[in-house]
Amino acid sequence: AQSVTQLGSHVSVSEGALVLLRCNYSSSVPPYLFWYVQYPNQGLQLLLKYTSAATLVKGINGFEAEFKKSETSFHLTKPSAHMSDAAEYFCAVRFSGSARQLTFGSGTQLTVLP
Amino acid sequence: DAGVTQSPTHLIKTRGQHVTLRCSPISGHKSVSWYQQVLGQGPQFIFQYYEKEERGRGNFPDRFSARQFPNYSSELNVNALLLGDSALYLCASSLEGRGSLPLSLAEAFFGQGTRLTVV
Numbered sequence: 001a002q003s004v005t006q007l008g009s010h011v012s013v014s015e016g017a018l019v020l021l022r023c024n025y026s027s028s029v030p031p032y033l034f035w036y037v038q039y040p041n042q043g044l045q046l047l048l049k050y051t052s053a054a055t056l057v058k059g060i061n062g063f064e065a066e067f068k069k070s071e072t073s074f075h076l077t078k079p080s081a082h083m084s085d086a087a088e089y090f091c092a093v094r095f096s097g098s099a100r101q102l103t104f105g106s107g108t109q110l111t112v113l114p
Numbered sequence: 115d116a117g118v119t120q121s122p123t124h125l126i127k128t129r130g131q132h133v134t135l136r137c138s139p140i141s142g143h144k145s146v147s148w149y150q151q152v153l154g155q156g157p158q159f160i161f162q163y164y165e166k167e168e169r170g171r172g173n174f175p176d177r178f179s180a181r182q183f184p185n186y187s188s189e190l191n192v193n194a195l196l197l198g199d200s201a202l203y204l205c206a207s208s209l210e211g212r213g214s215l216p217l218s219l220a221e222a223f224f225g226q227g228t229r230l231t232v233v
Contacts, residue, residue: 004156036224043118043204043224044157090156100170101147102206102222104156 002027002095006105014113019063019078021108023091026072032094033074034102035065039087047089050074061085086112116140118207118225126231127195135190135228139207145169146188147222148180149204157204163188164210195232202227 007022025031033050048059055067065076074091091105119138127133139146145164149157162170163182177193186207192199206222 034221041226043226044206045224046221049221092156098170100162101159101172102149102157103159104149106156107154 002031002093002098002103004091004093004103004105006089006091006108008108009106010109010111012111012113013081015083016080019076019081019085019110021076021089021091021110023065023074023076023105024072025074025091025093025095027093027095029096030067030069031096033065033067034092034094035059035063035074035076036090036092036104037087038090038107044090047076081110081112083112083114086110118205118223120203120205120225120228122228123226124229124231126233128233129195129197131195132191132193133195133230135192135203135205135230137188137190137205137207137225139186139188139205140223143207143209143223144186145208145210145220146182146186147206147208148188148190149206150174151202151204151227153201160190192230197232200230200232202229 003026005024035047036044038044047063048057050067058064063078088107088109090107092102121136147162148160151157159172161180166182180190182188204227205225208220208222
């Protein structure tokens with residue numbers, strides 16, 4: 001079955017530290033991949049998307065993600081965390097054959113410690 | 115430009131009642147999708163509509179229905195509400211159609227959501 005897994009429902013980092021949020025998918029065909037951020041009581045905002053043009057994708061607010069086909073992963077990183085990065089992050093996938101829907105992971109709550 | 119707008123923002127209903135949620139897409143967007151986000155989980159796909167036709171349906175019971183109007187706005191209807199229907203309901207719009215990006219690449223723009231509480 002096609003699925004999206006986010007390892008770690010809660011991640012805490014210190015301000016200025018590296019942020020690494022993990023996302024793995026299960027599919028025999030490379031899908032289209034997205035990372036969204038959700039602030040409290042708000043909708044989802046797109047951070048970045050993988051469209052097969054380049055494996056390293058740069059997004060907004062200093063975030064980037066690398067698509068690794070051999071590992072079926074699309075981990076999100078940011079070199080230096082800011083307090084304003086505290087939010088919930090969702091990995092989402094459009095799988096081949098069901099491209100009309102986004103399949104979301106369960107989310108990772110990022111806490112940034114002063 | 116206005117983003118995706120949803121109404122109402124909050125709603126409290128009693129078990130067994132019916133509810134209608136509304137969504138206005140970004141101007142020029144012809145595709146609207148609905149998602150249910152239960153507290154502590156990722157959004158789950160409910161429906162996708164394009165040009166007033168249902169183009170995709172998730173694994174939800176027939177109590178859930180939707181429609182899209184000629185101006186591309188959309189309504190999500192839920193009948194016979196259950197406590198488990200309590201969730202944030204998100205609407206997303208995107209570009210789709212001849213001359214646009216393939217849907218698989220099209221960014222989905224989300225509204226702020228409607229928080230439904232069933233008591």
